[in-house]
Amino acid sequence: MRRAIEGHHANAEAAMKAAFATAILPFLVTPAMAGTAVEAVRPFYDHVGLELDPAERGRFVDPAKAVLDARDQLEKSEQGDCLDANMPLDSTAYDKAELDRSLKIIGSETGDTAIVVAAFTAQGEPHRMQWKLKKVDGEWKVADLLSVTNEWALSQYQCQ
Structure with missing residues (x-):
């Protein structure tokens, strides 16, 4: 008992x-534990292709949002696509295991702006992507995505 x-x-x-x-x-x-700029970028590497999903457009602000919205309109008109696949991966083919093993993401926040750098290996080659973010209503949103390795920026695409 x-x-x-x-x-x-x-x-x-x-x-x-x-x-x-x-x-x-x-x-x-x-707020320091949840909602960092690095945490805003990480889903793009956990779910490759997320940037092209119109349901995820709330993760972006202009100029990136304007380019992605224009891409959506172009795709709806059945005139093709204006963006490369796998943009967060520097538009390269990748192996998920290699990406997971090599991915390093660091960020620097200054007021309502942040820079996040993602470094990884794809097909045995090193790549570095720079994400520019803005804080909007307390949440980090992607304003632009740049390839440091291949020297292109999402904001420079013309989707018309």
Whole structure:
């Protein structure tokens, strides 16, 4: 009987600890932990092709948003596509394992602007991408994407 009571108390104590942890979790997530510029860029490497999904357009501001919106219109008109595939990967073919193994993302935030650099290896070659972000309503949005390696910028594309 004593073991049953002790077991009940242990279960009740564990349940109380879990409830407490769940209750305070929202207070532990600070703006510094969630919503960094690096965190805004990482999904583009976790889900390759995300930049071309019109449902994800809220991740962008002009000039990048304007180019992507123009690309969407061109595609809807069935006149083709004006952007290269895999832009966050410097428009190269890639191996997911090689990307995951080599990807390094660092960022620098200054007020409402940020620069994030993603360095990785694709097909055995090193690549470096620079992401320019702006903070809009407390969220980091992509304003431009540049290839340091191959010297192109999303903002320079003309999708008309």
